[in-house]
Amino acid sequence: MHLIKIAILILPLISGCNNGLFSLGSKDEKKVPLPNISYDTHIKTIVNNRCIACHAEGKVGPFPLENYQQVAEFALPALSAIERGSMPPWSAKKDCREYKGDYSLSEEEKVLFRQWVDGGKKENGGDGTYQPKEIVDISLSRVDLTLSNSQPYQPKPAPDDTRCFVIDWPYEDAKYVTGMDVVPSNLALAHHASVYLGKPANAQFYKDKDLQNDGAGTGYPCSATMGVGKSSAIWIGGWLPGLTGFDFFFDSGILVEPKSTVILQVHYHKALLPDGKAFPPEDLAKDLTEIKIKIDDTVKRPGTLVTFTNPDWMVELEMKIPAGESSVTHNFSEKMTLIPNLIGQQFPLQGEIFDIMSINAHGHSLMKATKMSIIRADGSEECLVDAPNFDPDWQLNYIFEEPARVYPGDKIFLECQWNNSASAQAFVNGKRMDPIDVNWGDGAREEMCFGLMFVGEATTQ
Numbered sequence: 001m002h003l004i005k006i007a008i009l010i011l012p013l014i015s016g017c018n019n020g021l022f023s024l025g026s027k028d029e030k031k032v033p034l035p036n037i038s039y040d041t042h043i044k045t046i047v048n049n050r051c052i053a054c055h056a057e058g059k060v061g062p063f064p065l066e067n068y069q070q071v072a073e074f075a076l077p078a079l080s081a082i083e084r085g086s087m088p089p090w091s092a093k094k095d096c097r098e099y100k101g102d103y104s105l106s107e108e109e110k111v112l113f114r115q116w117v118d119g120g121k122k123e124n125g126g127d128g129t130y131q132p133k134e135i136v137d138i139s140l141s142r143v144d145l146t147l148s149n150s151q152p153y154q155p156k157p158a159p160d161d162t163r164c165f166v167i168d169w170p171y172e173d174a175k176y177v178t179g180m181d182v183v184p185s186n187l188a189l190a191h192h193a194s195v196y197l198g199k200p201a202n203a204q205f206y207k208d209k210d211l212q213n214d215g216a217g218t219g220y221p222c223s224a225t226m227g228v229g230k231s232s233a234i235w236i237g238g239w240l241p242g243l244t245g246f247d248f249f250f251d252s253g254i255l256v257e258p259k260s261t262v263i264l265q266v267h268y269h270k271a272l273l274p275d276g277k278a279f280p281p282e283d284l285a286k287d288l289t290e291i292k293i294k295i296d297d298t299v300k301r302p303g304t305l306v307t308f309t310n311p312d313w314m315v316e317l318e319m320k321i322p323a324g325e326s327s328v329t330h331n332f333s334e335k336m337t338l339i340p341n342l343i344g345q346q347f348p349l350q351g352e353i354f355d356i357m358s359i360n361a362h363g364h365s366l367m368k369a370t371k372m373s374i375i376r377a378d379g380s381e382e383c384l385v386d387a388p389n390f391d392p393d394w395q396l397n398y399i400f401e402e403p404a405r406v407y408p409g410d411k412i413f414l415e416c417q418w419n420n421s422a423s424a425q426a427f428v429n430g431k432r433m434d435p436i437d438v439n440w441g442d443g444a445r446e447e448m449c450f451g452l453m454f455v456g457e458a459t460t461q
């Protein structure tokens with residue numbers, strides 16, 4: 001269930017619609033005949049393009065939308081979800097930037113759906129055939145390697161259990177990771193998963209850590225904020241609620257040296273079970289998270305993941321979100337390349353000019369909006385992502401249509417907004433929890449605010 005849903009008001013009059021089709025919403029609304037829209041000529045194409053990847057038999061959506069009967073039956077909840085902006089789950093606004101694979105509905109399509117419902121949900125006989133914008137498939141296009149822990153892991157009964165599993169990288173020569181899909185097998189318990197790459201020189205360090213805790217193959221306790229034990233480990237991918245695998249695009253990839261170690265970190269959280277019930281330990285299902293990887297021998301543009309956040313939020317706990325407040329905002333700006341070192345991570349790329357190719361904005365259950373941009377040396381701003389209706393259940397990766405170039409004098413701006421009022425709290429055992437003072441932390445009742453950016457060396461300057 002969504003914790004936060006903010007209504008989006010649809011503009012009754014859509015600009016640029018001068019063909020007479022979109023004449024609803026004016027004062028004499030009742031006198032204007034409804035345009036002739038049917039399932040066959042308009043709605044089927046919209047639903048096939050924007051909904052059935054999930055709303056089909058056997059897919060994640062709770063009901064199918066594969067034929068006229070099904071769409072007509074769910075037409076009212078579908079319209080409501082479309083107008084509220086909760087479905088399709090895509091919170092990055094188009095007027096900030098264009099993204100690959102953007103399956104959100106245009107304003108025009110939202111109006112078409114409303115007019116179809118208001119006009120009696122006709123099956124056929126509409127005017128013309130609707131031509132939608134083509135959507136690029138961003139899902140992982142190839143699986144060359146699947147990695148997982150050697151055996152399933154039984155999460156500990158405490159509310160939060162973050163575990164690091166140690167996995168050998170199998171290749172004997174240098175390779176590039178060019179796409180990834182991380183798939184937890186126990187979605188009811190998983191809160192996040194991160195894939196790190198340990199340097200070849202530290203392989204024994206990770207093996208020893210694994211052995212020191214309950215024997216090889218069952219991993220060791222670790223933490224999202226503190227990483228996996230060595231600051232030289234780099235982050236190469238992961239899973240968050242709603243996120244599915246994708247290619248990195250732009251002929252870019254992350255270099256993996258032979259004899260590297262893959263450290264898979266999975267955070268299990270009990271309070272996220274349906275109804276927030278804490279399961280007794282014997283009922284906790286085991287998890288075996290799989291990492292599916294696309295591999296290439298060469299790329300044009302070596303890349304890396306950069307966690308962009310304010311180190312003072314993380315280290316000094318300066319991200320206060322007081323109990324009861326319905327709108328708390330924190331923001332920050334700094335040079336991109338400075339941040340990894342300040343938060344104990346690496347920035348392994350060469351050069352001074354970089355391209356940001358995608359962003360995954362991360363917060364926990366109270367986060368309701370986030371925004372990132374580049375602030376140029378001359379004060380001008382380039383929007384990277386603007387999600388005024390951020391949905392913590394759908395933490396998607398937004399791949400830019402065109403990379404955003406970062407020059408030496410530029411700074412990155414990051415802003416997050418939270419709702420910590422009584423009505424925004426999650427349910428535990430059927431009861432809404434009371435708001436508490438919140439700050440940065442790994443736990444599901446603590447918060448975070450960062451943008452995970454995929455950054456590459458600029459190919460031409």
Ligand code: HEC
Binds near residue numbers: 050060087
């Ligand atoms: C990426 C997968 C995905 C896509 C694309 C998607 N849905 Fe959903 N939808 C889900 C899942 C999962 C749920 C149940 C959990 C939830 O509510 O988030 C859901 C729930 C819903 C609900 C009930 C909850 C609510 O928010 O009202 C409606 C209605 C709905 N979808 C309609 C649609 C329509 C209409 C489209 C296309 C215009 C669409 N969905 C596209 C995955 C998807």
